[in-house]
Amino acid sequence: MLAESEIEHLENIVQRKKILKKGEFLYHAGDHFEAIHAIRSGSLKSYTISSDGTEQITGFHLPGEIVGLNAISHSTYPSFAKALETSLVCTIPFDKLETLSRDIPGLQKQIFHVMSNEIRDEQNLMMLLSKKNADERFAAFIMNLSARYGRRGLSSKEFQLTMTRSDIGNYLGLAVETVSRLVTRLQGNGLIGIQDRYIQITDMDGLSALAGTSCHH
Amino acid sequence: MLAESEIEHLENIVQRKKILKKGEFLYHAGDHFEAIHAIRSGSLKSYTISSDGTEQITGFHLPGEIVGLNAISHSTYPSFAKALETSLVCTIPFDKLETLSRDIPGLQKQIFHVMSNEIRDEQNLMMLLSKKNADERFAAFIMNLSARYGRRGLSSKEFQLTMTRSDIGNYLGLAVETVSRLVTRLQGNGLIGIQDRYIQITDMDGLSALAGTSCHH
DNA sequence: CGAATGTTTGAGGATGCTCAAGGGATGTGG
DNA sequence: CCACATCCCTTGAGCATCCTCAAACATTCG
Numbered sequence: 428m429l430a431e432s433e434i435e436h437l438e439n440i441v442q443r444k445k446i447l448k449k450g451e452f453l454y455h456a457g458d459h460f461e462a463i464h465a466i467r468s469g470s471l472k473s474y475t476i477s478s479d480g481t482e483q484i485t486g487f488h489l490p491g492e493i494v495g496l497n498a499i500s501h502s503t504y505p506s507f508a509k510a511l512e513t514s515l516v517c518t519i520p521f522d523k524l525e526t527l528s529r530d531i532p533g534l535q536k537q538i539f540h541v542m543s544n545e546i547r548d549e550q551n552l553m554m555l556l557s558k559k560n561a562d563e564r565f566a567a568f569i570m571n572l573s574a575r576y577g578r579r580g581l582s583s584k585e586f587q588l589t590m591t592r593s594d595i596g597n598y599l600g601l602a603v604e605t606v607s608r609l610v611t612r613l614q615g616n617g618l619i620g621i622q623d624r625y626i627q628i629t630d631m632d633g634l635s636a637l638a639g640t641s642c643h644h
Numbered sequence: 645m646l647a648e649s650e651i652e653h654l655e656n657i658v659q660r661k662k663i664l665k666k667g668e669f670l671y672h673a674g675d676h677f678e679a680i681h682a683i684r685s686g687s688l689k690s691y692t693i694s695s696d697g698t699e700q701i702t703g704f705h706l707p708g709e710i711v712g713l714n715a716i717s718h719s720t721y722p723s724f725a726k727a728l729e730t731s732l733v734c735t736i737p738f739d740k741l742e743t744l745s746r747d748i749p750g751l752q753k754q755i756f757h758v759m760s761n762e763i764r765d766e767q768n769l770m771m772l773l774s775k776k777n778a779d780e781r782f783a784a785f786i787m788n789l790s791a792r793y794g795r796r797g798l799s800s801k802e803f804q805l806t807m808t809r810s811d812i813g814n815y816l817g818l819a820v821e822t823v824s825r826l827v828t829r830l831q832g833n834g835l836i837g838i839q840d841r842y843i844q845i846t847d848m849d850g851l852s853a854l855a856g857t858s859c860h861h
Numbered sequence: 862c863g864a865a866t867g868t869t870t871g872a873g874g875a876t877g878c879t880c881a882a883g884g885g886a887t888g889t890g891g
Numbered sequence: 892c893c894a895c896a897t898c899c900c901t902t903g904a905g906c907a908t909c910c911t912c913a914a915a916c917a918t919t920c921g
Contacts (some may be wrong), residue, residue, distance in 0.1 A: 598774070
């Protein structure tokens, strides 16, 4: 996550924007790595294909976030990045960024911070996957999206889920049917309201409590 | 993961070693962040304490690996790091490293790579947690340790598990009892041999196949 | 030597998956 | 514009995996 000002700073350095329509790829697994990407608008999902051919979603990416950090140590991207909706992406050649970061005070620190944040975010997600039940996972997922939208100055109380129920299930390690049932149940509990993919958090505290570390009753 | 030569390089830069006995902390969650740490020998576990007071293990750390990368973007460590056995750790003040990396060609790249690797490793673990069943998780866990020991020039076929069954279960999102049963079963299948915490991989291909992405029969 | 911690095994039960089916939305070609 | 295919979402019923609870034994440590 970068602040708006920081992204603009990067944009001034490297002016190379790209528009992706829904379903189009930012990159494929195996593509030669040469750049990381800042999302200006829209959303993407990252995923790999496992040996049995199934999709394995590793993350969703919202405006203000950086995609491609997991490729830096390799010559190729280890995952696919696909647009969930029409999206505007700013491409930042990494060798250029590396060089610049040696001269521009603060830029290197910036990159370290972004990467460190990603590491910590993923550790949180790991905990979620290994310790929480279906309800808690889904609640944590929604709260996470809420916080990320909120940070960008967008509404943290209501927003569009740009991914399918199937994507959510894939990401959270749940069956589609389970996700569907969760949506229904949490709506019944009065925690959320959902109309298709438009979600409103009607009880932020309640949802937060559910998402919070499991007390198992 | 750093190569032996790279660690020595770092050591020459910052000569500050520390010996930890089993159960001692390298740092606590909330401690002021000022350094990352390279493990020379022994092993550690990282964990957080959730709001209900239970331990949540986020990783095990072996010789040659770096601990503390998830703290860079914050002023404090987000997790605990505790020695699983007597361990030798090399502490690297991060501000010093940051400064040096601007002058020493390759060092900055080195850090980027280490961090990028950690991001990718965690994405792999996420997939494991969200997609695999108990047998596959455990097999993947053992294969992962095997590869990491192998990379350090140690035996990848037999090694000591320095963590408890409970730690393994905590990390993999399984109950202790399940881990215990898995050990028994995989031993019965002839994939591994275990004597207390000393494990031998007797069928590397078989274990690898089990660890490999689930075909669910 | 007693206490705490770690490991194993068994029995029962709950959570979440699989399988099945139907409806709604979207898109494409005739 | 309609027919048809495809994808997405929902709901139900049965079942499997893995957790919980319980107990016994081993090991470590003060």
